[in-house]
Amino acid sequence: MSHHESPSRVLDWSVQPPYLYSPYVATVRRAPHHPLVPLPASLLERTGPVYGEGDIGPLDHDLTKNAAKNGEPLGERIIVTGRVLDESGRGVPGVLVEIWQANAAGRYIHKNDQHDAPLDPNFVGAGRTLTDDQGYYRFITIKPGAYPWRNHHNAWRPAHIHFSLIGRNFSERLVTQMYFPGDPLLKYDPIYQGIPNIKARERLISSFDLETTRPEWALGYRFDIVLAGYDRTYFEEDH
Amino acid sequence: MRPQSPSQTVGPFFAFALVREGGNVLVNEKTQGEHILLRGQVLDGDAQPVDDALVEIWQADAQGRFRHPADPNYALADPHFRGFGRSGTASGGFWFRTIKPGPVPPSPVPCIAVRVFARGMLIHAVSRIYFSDHDNLQDPLFASLDPERRGTLVAERQLTPAGVVYHWDIRLQGPRETVFFDL
Numbered sequence: 001m002s003h004h005e006s007p008s009r010v011l012d013w014s015v016q017p018p019y020l021y022s023p024y025v026a027t028v029r030r031a032p033h034h035p036l037v038p039l040p041a042s043l044l045e046r047t048g049p050v051y052g053e054g055d056i057g058p059l060d061h062d063l064t065k066n067a068a069k070n071g072e073p074l075g076e077r078i079i080v081t082g083r084v085l086d087e088s089g090r091g092v093p094g095v096l097v098e099i100w101q102a103n104a105a106g107r108y109i110h111k112n113d114q115h116d117a118p119l120d121p122n123f124v125g126a127g128r129t130l131t132d133d134q135g136y137y138r139f140i141t142i143k144p145g146a147y148p149w150r151n152h153h154n155a156w157r158p159a160h161i162h163f164s165l166i167g168r169n170f171s172e173r174l175v176t177q178m179y180f181p182g183d184p185l186l187k188y189d190p191i192y193q194g195i196p197n198i199k200a201r202e203r204l205i206s207s208f209d210l211e212t213t214r215p216e217w218a219l220g221y222r223f224d225i226v227l228a229g230y231d232r233t234y235f236e237e238d239h
Numbered sequence: 240m241r242p243q244s245p246s247q248t249v250g251p252f253f254a255f256a257l258v259r260e261g262g263n264v265l266v267n268e269k270t271q272g273e274h275i276l277l278r279g280q281v282l283d284g285d286a287q288p289v290d291d292a293l294v295e296i297w298q299a300d301a302q303g304r305f306r307h308p309a310d311p312n313y314a315l316a317d318p319h320f321r322g323f324g325r326s327g328t329a330s331g332g333f334w335f336r337t338i339k340p341g342p343v344p345p346s347p348v349p350c351i352a353v354r355v356f357a358r359g360m361l362i363h364a365v366s367r368i369y370f371s372d373h374d375n376l377q378d379p380l381f382a383s384l385d386p387e388r389r390g391t392l393v394a395e396r397q398l399t400p401a402g403v404v405y406h407w408d409i410r411l412q413g414p415r416e417t418v419f420f421d422l
């Protein structure tokens with residue numbers, strides 16, 4: 001079939017950040033310099049791990065409970081939900097969505113995080129879930145704090161939740177970060193600013209959502225994600 | 240068309256969420272095929288090991304089949320092999336216990352798909368691992384690559400008392416920068 005031999009581009013480099021973005025200092029010695037080589041879509045890249053309910057525990061999506069030892073974690077409880085779509089706007093089911101984050105004080109449980117802020121004995125900050133038939137996911141967590149890093153003088157990361165998505169095949173893979181509306185630190189953050197297109201950057205900012213907000217309990221944030229990959233028509237042609 | 244969401248770096252603090260015990264062991268005692276240890280380092284432009292990278296692999300089973308519906312033979316795929324692995328590099332490198340995959344037609348030689356993420360990479364890089372004990376020039380993609388650079392995709396087979404080891408490093412930049420693909 002001809003499309004097996006022809007390169008099938010997935011990433012839109014007007015939207016995706018470049019490898020080298022020198023304001024983010026760590027890119028300088030880690031950025032590949034050669035142009036990327038086009039990759040014809042073989043069966044190797046048109047397949048990928050398939051996840052099911054058996055891979056997910058009942059509390060995996062609830063970061064306020066999945067590491068609780070003797071109470072609730074401190075901080076502002078929030079609901080984070082959204083839909084994973086493909087580039088045609090269709091919901092993508094069965095996506096493994098993994099998140100990780102700092103606690104309310106801006107501290108990660110990771111042993112290399114030396115930020116002088118307290119750990120929370122009832123919070124690890126890691127969760128996972130699968131998108132449903134329509135592509136929806138939902139997490140309950142704590143609003144993460146901003147934290148300092150050493151990229152430049154007085155550098156602070158805006159509050160963010162890291163997201164990892166594994167879709168229907170090897171081509172559908174995204175690691176990104178979700179931000180919060182109105183964060184004054186976004187303007188100074190070279191990781192966020194590394195995205196070349198301003199509209200594309202703004203798609204990583206969640207929106208406050210009154211419908212998701214649960215009365216007397218937690219604010220809701222909505223974060224939709226468009227997962228690039230070989231499109232569905234490509235698969236239909238093949239079957 | 241909806242505009243795709245942009246990538247952001249995995250950052251330095253992902254291991255507690257993404258690197259799980261056993262996530263780099265793809266086999267059990269029932270998995271068919273030649274069991275191998277695949278290991279190497281992620282190296283930066285100063286040839287220093289990157290200790291906060293995340294390496295993912297995806298591969299066929301010993302017969303070249305995938306447990307995925309896009310493979311017409313998926314019902315025949317080895318039930319004891321999913322084919323996906325993840326390793327951090329906190330100990331200085333990455334390693335996987337896996338099997339040598341079977342070739343996936345139309346290619347007559349085996350290969351493994353790889354993705355690497357790291358602090359300092361705003362977006363992942365995709366590569367492939369070929370094996371030093373195969374005639375990789377029979378693979379059309381491998382043969383189409385720059386002859387000066389395609390060797391960066393070849394894992395070296397070593398026989399050790401503990402079994403078969405393939406060694407493969409990922410060089411993010413520098414004179415022997417690994418070939419990376421646009422995916």
Ligand SMILES: [Fe+2]
Nearest residue numbers: 157160162250
């Ligand atoms: Fe972070």
